[in-house]
Amino acid sequence: MVGVRQPRHPDLGEITLMEVMGALSDPIRVGLVRVLADGRERGWSELRAPVAKSTLSHHLRVLRDAGITRTRQEGTRCYVQLRRRDLDARLPGLLNAVFLAADSDNLGAQVSLAEDPSTT
Amino acid sequence: MVGVRQPRHPDLGEITLMEVMGALSDPIRVGLVRVLADGRERGWSELRAPVAKSTLSHHLRVLRDAGITRTRQEGTRCYVQLRRRDLDARLPGLLNAVFLAADSDNLGAQVSLAEDPSTT
DNA sequence: TACGTTGTTCGATATTTGACGAACATCGAA
């Protein structure tokens, strides 16, 4: 990515419940995960959250470090994707439960996707 | 209870995903919840955790405030119980997922019950 | 090669959190 190369992605066995729970105890991050819920890869710049870009970068890092998302760099741009398969394998049912509760309370609604992907 | 009366217990509708996730992102607290997993009420003094009693009190308060446990006072003693029904109603599947993951990793194993309940 | 874009990293804060021991409050018992 831009700045530093090769963000660390913990592999399946390194994903821990404690870290995932901690990562998902912040509304911005839950919002980000919800936005990625459909499994599609999203561009960093599509993500809309009411925080400074350095803060958004921080949150995305927490998610990545916890093994919740995967970041891919392509040229100058980054793309983020939910590691749903890995999470479901390692922590069965957790993501579903979080989505269920978050959806019903519209938690993390402050986060959204840019309507127009070109709004990069 | 001892010290101050009537600990606050959020009712069903006040339980939030964010607070529960935060409460369950600490190994001691996950350990406590695991110890209460069978639904039986336990005496405060039965709980064994590698922290000072003021710290244990703190953790039990975090769990109580999040709506995860219910505390009852009887004379000089306190009894704690998991609010499983409420949690399952408000956050379906979450507790199960946490138990599943915590059990398989033996998370929070530092917490246990006194072998002899009289070890009060 | 000089720029502009895109995220990341670096301080700097302010807040929250975990932990401890000591003081305290409440209840039951001597």
Add this chain to the structure above:
DNA sequence: TTCGATGTTCGTCAAATATCGAACAACGTA
């Protein structure tokens, strides 16, 4: 009523977190 037991609360610290703006680094492009 004087103790002893049982938790809670308080004051204090250290460590972790959330945020921000500014400086940076890596790419693509003019």
